[in-house]
Amino acid sequence: MLLFSACSSSSDGDAQPARVSRDIASRELDGKALYERHCRVCHSMAPPPAVAPPVRGVAFHYREAFDTREAAEAHMVDFIKRPDSKKAICDPEAIERFGLMPAMTLPDDELRAVSAWFWDQYDPAMRDMHRQRSMGGRHGAVDIENGG
Numbered sequence: 242m243l244l245f246s247a248c249s250s251s252s253d254g255d256a257q258p259a260r261v262s263r264d265i266a267s268r269e270l271d272g273k274a275l276y277e278r279h280c281r282v283c284h285s286m287a288p289p290p291a292v293a294p295p296v297r298g299v300a301f302h303y304r305e306a307f308d309t310r311e312a313a314e315a316h317m318v319d320f321i322k323r324p325d326s327k328k329a330i331c332d333p334e335a336i337e338r339f340g341l342m343p344a345m346t347l348p349d350d351e352l353r354a355v356s357a358w359f360w361d362q363y364d365p366a367m368r369d370m371h372r373q374r375s376m377g378g379r380h381g382a383v384d385i386e387n388g389g
Contacts, residue, residue: 272358275351283342286362293339294331300359301367306330310360317356321345 276284276296283293307313320328324341345352 270351270354272354272356272361275347275355276358279345279347280355290339293342294335296359296362297364297367298335299331300362301364302330302332303360304363310357313360314353314356317359318349318352321347321352321356 280296283291284299285291285295287295287297303313303317307316316328316330321342322344324344326336326341329336329341347355
């Protein structure tokens, strides 16, 4: 892979790497391929869940919890590297059901790429299903962690 690094000058004359190089590297990595290789064994795309919440449920919770893609990616990268129930954004029932994921030791650029791909899997219909679940209680409710 060929990677160009852009530089800019700061006020004190030192060259600073521009964010452009990181963005290019993340785009060149295929988030879906990384998901297929490292995440799919636990996180199915849609229900039924394997051993972890489906991708659609994860994407929903990240879209609800974060205003920007960048903030969500940063949180997801940190969480994947160091899972902690205090940092989890899913429903507490999901942690009770599935437990915490194991820490992943992938390079940060790969974690950013797969996190961006997860963000893109958001389904706006999940918002309505989550409202139904919240209003309906357990009886007849929709279960986001099960994707429906």
